[in-house]
Amino acid sequence: MTLDAEPRRSYDVVVVGGGPAGAALATFLQQDGHRCLVLERSTFPRYHIGESLIPSTYAALDRLGLLPKLKASPFPPKYSVRFVSPSGAESDPFYFSETIEGDRARTWQVERSAFDQMCLDNAREKGVDVEMATSVTEVLFDNQRAVGVRARRDEGAVFEVGARVVADASGRATFIGSQLGLKRPIAGLTKATCWSYYRGGKRGEGIDAGETTIFMLPQRGWFWYIPLPDDLVSVGIVASPDYLFTDADDPDTVFLREVTKCGPLLERLVSAVRVAQVRLMPHLAYLNQQTCGDGWVMVGDARAFLDPIYSSGLFLALASAELAAGCIHQALEADDVSAARLGAFEPTLTAGVEVFWRLVRAFYDETFSFREFVERFPDQRAALVDCLVGDVVGKNMRPFLVALAQMTEPPPALAD
Numbered sequence: 417m418t419l420d421a422e423p424r425r426s427y428d429v430v431v432v433g434g435g436p437a438g439a440a441l442a443t444f445l446q447q448d449g450h451r452c453l454v455l456e457r458s459t460f461p462r463y464h465i466g467e468s469l470i471p472s473t474y475a476a477l478d479r480l481g482l483l484p485k486l487k488a489s490p491f492p493p494k495y496s497v498r499f500v501s502p503s504g505a506e507s508d509p510f511y512f513s514e515t516i517e518g519d520r521a522r523t524w525q526v527e528r529s530a531f532d533q534m535c536l537d538n539a540r541e542k543g544v545d546v547e548m549a550t551s552v553t554e555v556l557f558d559n560q561r562a563v564g565v566r567a568r569r570d571e572g573a574v575f576e577v578g579a580r581v582v583a584d585a586s587g588r589a590t591f592i593g594s595q596l597g598l599k600r601p602i603a604g605l606t607k608a609t610c611w612s613y614y615r616g617g618k619r620g621e622g623i624d625a626g627e628t629t630i631f632m633l634p635q636r637g638w639f640w641y642i643p644l645p646d647d648l649v650s651v652g653i654v655a656s657p658d659y660l661f662t663d664a665d666d667p668d669t670v671f672l673r674e675v676t677k678c679g680p681l682l683e684r685l686v687s688a689v690r691v692a693q694v695r696l697m698p699h700l701a702y703l704n705q706q707t708c709g710d711g712w713v714m715v716g717d718a719r720a721f722l723d724p725i726y727s728s729g730l731f732l733a734l735a736s737a738e739l740a741a742g743c744i745h746q747a748l749e750a751d752d753v754s755a756a757r758l759g760a761f762e763p764t765l766t767a768g769v770e771v772f773w774r775l776v777r778a779f780y781d782e783t784f785s786f787r788e789f790v791e792r793f794p795d796q797r798a799a800l801v802d803c804l805v806g807d808v809v810g811k812n813m814r815p816f817l818v819a820l821a822q823m824t825e826p827p828p829a830l831a832d
């Protein structure tokens with residue numbers, strides 16, 4: 417391949433992908449005085465699924481300087497999550513204020529085109545170089561150490577950029593995982609999803625207007641119902657692909673069949689109009705068997721994705737970015753970008769992800785019920801709300817997990 421004749425640039429850190437994980441990582445590192453370049457293959461604003469924040473994102477959003485922008489945004493504030501049984505019985509909302517005080521007990525439902533643009537603009541304002549419409553095509557290695565990337569602009573130019581560290585924040589494209597053959601499905605977690613958008617769906621009143629509502633299906637699948645700006649509601653189903661696609665493959669047919677079968681959801685949508693195509697994702701969960709190496713590290717969905725049930729994706733994107741930024745900063749200062757240094761945050765992050773993994777498996781265990789769990793272990797209700805708000809990274813969740821194991825068999829650890 418011939419490279420276009422432009423001088424070879426070099427950065428401390430080159431980030432593949434300008435979604436929330438990549439934008440946050442670059443912002444944190446730039447704030448620590450490192451020169452960062454983000455290469456993003458699309459042109460923002462662009463569509464993305466994954467609209468519900470959880471309150472534990474607050475601290476990272478604060479340190480990124482994004483809170484004033486979020487508070488001034490049209491994004492509906494979210495104070496709670498509510499579960500609705502197949503018969504229509506509604507749980508009391510789990511208000512985040514049960515375990516969190518003040519401003520932090522509220523988060524937002526975000527339209528991702530606007531939220532991701534906000535995050536990347538913020539990175540730019542902090543001094544990060546950002547190039548859009550530019551796809552990374554290869555991570556360059558010198559022996560086993562990543563030393564830069566090759567990229568192609570949409571208008572055709574091909575170029576290379578040197579980097580002391582390459583960060584993969586490419587989301588579900590899992591760029592390094594694909595290049596190095598590290599990506600794996602997760603045994604025991606095969607879920608598919610399809611979703612669309614409605615205008616005019618019913619909302620709760622007052623602080624309940626922005627709640628996430630989870631409609632449970634008898635087959636252990638579920639619908640999300642997420643209010644967005646402009647009277648839009650994001651509605652999607654997650655269930656086993658064997659169940660979803662038994663007698664039809666067409667996403668429209670499958671989605672409408674399921675909406676029609678879910679009476680309590682249908683009641684919310686009685687006066688609503690569908691305003692978007694149905695989108696489909698046949699395989700949700702995956703992980704990489706190695707998540708950092710000499711000169712490279714993965715953050716956000718480029719690292720792993722479990723399941724949307726606890727809305728943990730954006731939280732883990734920001735948390736992994738912040739933890740990784742701390743290690744990259746120290747590695748650059750020490751001029752030692754070995755895997756051991758870059759990946760020093762892994763045990764902390766992995767412990768938090770394992771908590772979500774246990775919760776995801778519990779949720780899909782047909783013999784398990786969170787209501788019965790709270791009745792049997794009332795002292796663990798606060799820990800359960802901690803999970804719903806995402807407060808599980810860097811925290812001792814062992815008593816909660818021990819109690820959980822008494823009601824649902826623990827799965828093998830993800831790391832095994």
Ligand SMILES: Cc1cc2nc3c(=O)[nH]c(=O)nc-3n(C[C@H](O)[C@H](O)[C@H](O)COP(=O)(O)OP(=O)(O)OC[C@H]3O[C@@H](n4cnc5c(N)ncnc54)[C@H](O)[C@@H]3O)c2cc1C
Binds near residue numbers: 457458552609652
């Ligand atoms: C059905 C579903 C529902 C979800 N619901 C929620 C939810 O309610 N709440 C929540 O918190 N999370 C949710 N998530 C998860 C959430 O969407 C992700 O965790 C989040 O987007 C991860 O952010 P990221 O920055 O890691 O990746 P992304 O946001 O995907 O960003 C990656 C970026 O990398 C770019 N890119 C890819 N390849 C290249 C390349 N080669 N070169 C340059 N750029 C590249 C892409 O264009 C993209 O902009 C959901 C996910 C799914 C699938």
